[in-house]
Structures are given as C-alpha cells and as structure tokens.
Amino acid sequence: MSLKIALAQINPTVGNITYNRDKIIQSAEYARDQLGADLVVFPELTITAYPPEDLLFRADFINEAQAAVNEIRKRVSGIAVVVGFPELLDGRLYNSAILIRNGEKSKTYRKKQLPNYGVFDEQRYFSAYDELCLFEIKGQRVGLTICEDIWQSERIAEYKQADADVVLTLNASPYHKGKIKQREQVVVSQAVEHALPIVYVNQFGGQDELVFDGASFVVNGEGDVVYRAAEFEEHIDVVEFEQGQPQKSLSTPLLDELSSSYQALVLGVKDYVRKNGFKGALLGLSGGIDSALVAAVAVDALGSENVEVVLMPSRYTQDMSNEDAVLEAEALGVRHHIIAIEPAVLAFNEMLQALFAGSAKDTTEENIQARSRGVLLMALSNKQGKLLLTTGNKSEMSVGYATLYGDMAGGFAPIKDVPKLWVYQLARYRNSISPVIPERVITRPPSAELAPDQIDEDSLPPYEILDPILEKYIELDQSAEQIIAAGFSREAVDRAISLVDRNEYKRRQAPPGVRITPRAFGRDRRYPITSGYRGNRYSK
C-alpha cells in the first residue's frame, strides 16, 4: 500500500489570513486532484504566515486564525491536510499543527522547542507543550513536529519509540548563507540516528528582513535525500512512500552560495514590493558598484518596466560615473533621469553661510549633498508611489559610512546585509548570466564622490581587511584581542570596532533589508545605542 505525501512549499503573507486560507484550500485541492496525494503538509503557522510577531497578542487575530482552520475543515475533503496555526487553549497560546481529515476529529501537535535566539522571539508569544502527536494513514504511522523540535534529537527518538514510520516537520526556517546545507545536515543526521524518514516542508517568500527559501526535502531512514524542492520557488510536489520508504523522486540540486544569496536578494525585494502594494521601485544610480548591483536585483525582481533610476551628479561626480550609470540603465532597459544636485546644495550652503561663517568644511558639507539626493529621491517616490531602494552594503552599515536621511533614505535596503567583497562577487555572478554591470564599475576603486578625488580607502581600511574584521566582530562576537590574534593589526581592528560601536544610532534608523548572513543588523543583533563598553580596545 503506497502513501503519497505532498509538500506544499507555499508563499503566504503575514497577517493575510483570508488569502492564506484560500491558498491552502487551493493547494490541497491541487495536491489531491493533480498529484493524487493522500496527505498534504504545509509550513509552520501556515494560516498567519511566519513570523506574525505582536499580531499574536490580539484576540481578534487569533479568533480569525481559528475560524480559517474551521473553514478549511469544512471545505477540504478527500485529502488529509496538516497546517500550522496559532492555537489558543485554556488561556495559553501554542504554535500548533493540526491534522484535518474528512470530518474526523482532528489531531493537534503543539511545538515543544520555542526558539528565542537570533531573529526568533517565540517565548514572547507561545507556551511549550510536551506531547507527541501520531496518526495513521494508509497503514503508516506518522508523527508531527514543528521546526525547532527537529533540531533536537529527543523528539525524534520519542517518535521512533512510539513506532512512527515517518516524521513530518512544518518549518519557517529563514535563509542565510550556508543555512540550506546546515538544515539538511541536521535533518539527515536525525533520520540516520533514528532510522526514520523525515518530510521537511519549509515556508517560501520574503517577509520584511527575512527570506524563506523553501528548499523542502524528504530524507529516508538511511539518510539519503530522496527529494528536494527547488529553492526560491513556490512549489507543490509529491513523494511516494512504499512499505514505509520514500521513493526517489525528481530532485533539484542545491544552488551554490552565490546563486542562492542572489536569489534571496531578488525574492526579498520582490515580495516587499508586492506584499506592500508598491507600484515598482526606484533608486539613485551613481556609477558605483553598490547601486549597480541593487539596480540589477531590482530589475530581476520586478522587471525593467517597474524600475526607474536617477543619476544625481554633483561637481565631484566623475564623468565615468555618469557614463557607466547610463550604460547600466541601458543594459537593464530601465528609464533613467538625470538631476544635477548643485542648485539645492548651493541653496543650502547659502542659507547656512551666516551660521557656518568661520568654521572649517567637514562632513557636514558632504552630508548636505547626500541629503539633497535623499530629498529628490523621496519626492519621486512620494509622487509615483514607487518604493525607494537604498544602496548601502553591510560593510558601510557597519562602520557608518553612509549619510542618515541621505543615501540611507528609502523604504528597503536590498544589500544592507551584503559585505562589500560579496557585493563584488554578486556583481560578477550577475554579469555571468548576462552582462548588465559595466566592467569599469567593478574594477575602479570605490568612492562616495562627496569630495574631490575621494576614495573609500582614505578613511577606511581596505575591504580585504575590513570585511573579515567585521565578520569576526559582528557575526562571531569576537573581542579585539581575538581578532588581532588572528593576524590583523591593532590599528585596523580598533578603528573598525570603534566605528561599529559608534554607529549603532544610524543603523537603528536604517530601512529594513534582506538578511543573508547568519547575523544581520536588526532583530538579530540587539545592541544598545547608549553603551560605555569599549572592551580591550586601545582607543578608549
């Protein structure tokens, strides 16, 4: 007797319960009618999408989610459905998965392991619950788990002891570089340790700073991945179990890290624009590498007809910057405008002349240029209802090499979690598909062009040195001493760390952007702005 399990790697929208409910119903019908599935499994908290955050505190929200579950029960027949939803029971809220099957009394599993680290705050919302949930279908005993549960060995061991034939896991596991492999390794090792097949279904889609890559899969009791869904695609597919063993099915090979992180950026932009109802996007194109990459990502996400770029040269802008920006706009097939910022900059300088008389020029004057650009771009965004994309990368965000309300102005920051060296790699990767970024943009030394002959390395360590220091400090929580011991100069380390510390206030006002590293700024790294901690830095 064979059992067909469908993995519904769908893209729900946080909070849009009606939309998600209908998507679940349609997906279940598709799995039943087109794939002949006996059972369809959806991602964690399917009904609300993940993460619903403080919406979970609202009684009306929880009631509406429960009503959606009831509606699914009413409307779906002929296939068993497992969906995730927030369940209120005796005054406590659980992160639950419910089995709905042809008018039968439903069975509910409640999540035991509630992650409260990194970007996760589940102990803020949910109570933990410690009970197995098994059901039988086509002679197979199936056990339910939710996301974090499967990262611990204990739960799977309990299902094995309870004679389960297969374990299903509902997930909302966000992407970062290396995460897809890491996830598979964990699940494979659980499957092998307990000799149990595991069906892993993940959410797909972008939600504010998080991107869910999908990449659902099935592993057999020997640890072979017998099926893998495409990454970064909405996807419903079926795997057949015979005598309890999942059969080899069409699998998509894993993408390499460059492709997957590029896809993550594209999906992040696409879903932020789509789910928030913007009429496209615009950005300032400077002729530098960062805005070049963001423009390519935007076009790949939204189509060239929905992207618009603006060149805003100043007296410090080199000709090659303008030339390259125009070349890229043409290669991408997007509309471009040119607005010289000189009139606004002159106006501000004159207005401030009396007050600034006698004081030397400093970054104030550079910021006025960047902020004049910010005002122009926001005016275009406001007038057209298009989302303004900012172009800062993670290295810049780390050390504060960006102007608040200037180049940081915008609604979404596609590459804010991409270190500068990775920006170059992604640009080359994108050009390998089709050449859209002029070669000179990639090879010239990076510059903010806010002062004569300025280049980044005048005020920052070279990115080959800066980026690894930042990774150790920000992602690995290493101390200055540890980083120096790894072979970096005290001077470069002190400079980098003190800039990171001093610029927390800027990051706090930055727009959201796609997380692609294991530790992005934001929910992932919660630092005080006011902090007297200097560690063992030389410069106190």
Add this chain to the structure above:
Amino acid sequence: MSLKIALAQINPTVGNITYNRDKIIQSAEYARDQLGADLVVFPELTITAYPPEDLLFRADFINEAQAAVNEIRKRVSGIAVVVGFPELLDGRLYNSAILIRNGEKSKTYRKKQLPNYGVFDEQRYFSAYDELCLFEIKGQRVGLTICEDIWQSERIAEYKQADADVVLTLNASPYHKGKIKQREQVVVSQAVEHALPIVYVNQFGGQDELVFDGASFVVNGEGDVVYRAAEFEEHIDVVEFEQGQPQKSLSTPLLDELSSSYQALVLGVKDYVRKNGFKGALLGLSGGIDSALVAAVAVDALGSENVEVVLMPSRYTQDMSNEDAVLEAEALGVRHHIIAIEPAVLAFNEMLQALFAGSAKDTTEENIQARSRGVLLMALSNKQGKLLLTTGNKSEMSVGYATLYGDMAGGFAPIKDVPKLWVYQLARYRNSISPVIPERVITRPPSAELAPDQIDEDSLPPYEILDPILEKYIELDQSAEQIIAAGFSREAVDRAISLVDRNEYKRRQAPPGVRITPRAFGRDRRYPITSGYRGNRYSK
C-alpha cells in the same frame, strides 16, 4: 541588635563596567562611612547596568564583568555589599546577585523568573535557576531576589518558610505612567501575604528608550511603606531594622502622574545626551505645542546654555508662529536662529519641475518643505556636535502624521511616546512651575503649516477622539469592533487603525525616545511592516 541596610539607587551606564564598578565602590564606602550601614544593596545587573542586550553574548564582556566583581571584593571592606552581575557558570549565563563580605566566601542568588514580554528579552540571554540564597547579618536572616521574582508569590513564600527575616530585591524596573504605584502595590501585597519586610532597590537613569525612575522603598511585614527614596534622583539612604522590623524613615511622597512623566522626559533627554557625549541639543521651534514642550524639556534637562532652537518659516508659516517661537526662546533663555526655507524649497521644485510636469500637487510638496528643514537641522547638528531632537508626539507617530527624514529627522525623540492630549497637559504643568510656553501656543488649533490654512483636523479625527482610540488599539490590543462598541464611530476607528497599520514603516525609522506609556513603539510593540491583517475593519 540593629541592622542598617543602605539602598543604593545609583545611575550606572550600560556597558561602562569600569565606571559602574568605581561607582559601586564609592557608594559602598559612602554607605559605610557616612551612613553607618552594615549592608548596601544595589540594583539588578549593577555591574553592566540594565539592559546590556546583546553585549551579553560577548565573552570579553562577561569576563570583564566578573573581573569587576573580583575587584570590588578586593577593594571594599567593613560593609556587606550585594551587587548584580551577569554570571557565567558551567556554560550558562545567569542574572545574578552576589553577597560580598570581608573576605568571606561569597554567596550568589540567581534569578528564577526571566521576563520575556514587553520590553524584556531575558530568555534570550539567561538561564533560570531555582534556589534560595539566604545569609545572616547582625542576627537577621536575609533572602535575595531579583526583580521579576518578586512579582510572583512563590519565591517570597519559600523565603518565609526558610525563616527569612527580610527579603532584598534588586531591580531594573523601567518607568511608565502608573508603574510606580503598581510596583509598590505588588510588593506591599507580597509583604503582607507573607508577613515579611521587603527592601526594594531600583536602578535610576535613562538608557535609550527606557527611563528608570528609582523610587526605591522599604515595606514592613504589615505592608506599611516605611521608607521611599525620591523618584528621578540618584540616592543612597539607609533604613534601620530593629528586632527584624524596619523603622520609619524620611520618605518622599509619590509624585503625581504629570510631574513624574515630565521628570521621565527630562531624565531621558539628559542621560541620552550625557551618556552619548553630545555637546548639547538643538531643535526646530515652530510655534506649535509639540516643539514648545520639547524645548522646555530640553532646557530643564541640559540648561539653557546647552540648547539652541531654529525657526524655519515658509510661506505657510503664520506670523503668530514665529512670534510665539521667539517669545518662548526668550522665556527659556536659549539662542535662536531664523532660517527661511524658501530658497531650498524653490530649488527642489525647480529641479523636479520637468519630472513633475502635469501631476497635481500632493503631500510630495509638503514633504519637500519638511525635508528641507531636516537637512538644515542636521547640518547644524553635524557641524556643532549637538544632538538634534525631534518633536513628534505619539498620536502623530501612530498615524504617520510626520515626514520621514523631515520633522522625523533627529537623534532623539523626547515626546514620541506622549499622546497629543497629554502634550497639552504637560505644557500646562510646565507653565505652572514657570511660564515658558506662550498661552497662544496652547490654545490655537494644531497645524503642520505645510499648506495654506492647514489644520490637523482637516485630515485627522479630533485628538479628543483619536487619542482614546489609539490607546485602545495600540496599548490594549483591542479590535475595531471592541473600540466601536465603546462608543466611537466606525469611520473614526477605521481611519485611525488603518493609518496606524500603514505607518509601521515610518516608525521603524524613527529615532529612539522616552517610553512613558505601558506600551511604546519599539521593543514594546513588535509589528511586522509587511502585514495583510485588516481585522474586521470596514475599509479593507
């Protein structure tokens, strides 16, 4: 035999371990030498100050905190000291309180109840620990607790059973309206229930969005508050216990809510400026009520010599606005500058003319005015190293009645958690001490002055209706139906709620500001930007 316990309501700085350590040592010496105390009790996590957030993930930080505890042990004698610190033990981190006494082996209490709601994320960092910690001093058996522990009855009951004579509690309990009374009621009811005196020591000082009011106190076993430290003051005082009973001591009466919330705003601004090393503050003074109140708060926090205001009239600014702004600047004794924004606005409009040809005027043009002001104020802030204060109130932040990078530009937002009606009350309260805000500023209808004859009520419900709707929706998580049932029109409720929902993206880029309500935007209310939830609103 009498026992003298000192309550050290000090103002440490988050992360500044050396400063905090020295402050603890000096305070202990003062308590010993000037107050004759046998024992001195400090607030929760004294060594690091509260909340240290993700600094707690750094090994160097934890080591340095432990080293500071060791240093205190070495340097302090002749008085028993109880301080809070993050303690690493067998690979787990605890929120601990340690008793240090003349070379004796120290005793450590570890927090059991770890709050993970509201602004608190303690389960992100700490493990819970379930053991009492009792010690004897001058014949009294003293039990230790930390903050949240005392909000549960269980721990106090256990100390009573273990024959404790008094319980000490180390706290970092942030202010909001009503919190001081609430806190006292909880502790008094514990004291009465278990017939045990309780010594409550709270942190004092501002830390980013949080303000710790102090208001430490001692309650006897009958529930009488026998001592209360001043709110909003650094303070070390002693209470004498005779035969286990705390003796009546000089107490400060509780402030009323208006005074205490005004003090909270002043402290928030003062400590943000001081602890972050700014050379004073500046703000735009419009002649409206919000900036009038912020100017008064800034002067009370920093002194008139450290505050500077800027009038930035446009063609829509009424004469009375300028007149009143100048009058207030003079009453406060602060320097004022006047910079008309017309030249910048004209420049931008001309630069955009070609692109905007054929499209109607809308809020884009209003935003250009607000953003031109933002650029000017930020230029002054950058040039002088002064903190730019924004002047938006909570009602505006809620409905998005503010311009991103315009009037929202700045490093700190003193009244971002103050609803508009409360702004008026605080203005009158401040004037009752000395008249600084011109009467006309309080009585004229509020206006953004970004278009001819514009007043807030053109586009918003009157604040008498808006503010209570916002409180129910934001602070109490009520649904539209519930709010309508309380007597508000569906139209006003739908309008208010949809504006709140749609403007999450703006709030995410707002500067930090002082929390004075039970639910401020920020750590306290974590909402997705991308959200399809519309509840049962009429307008979907």
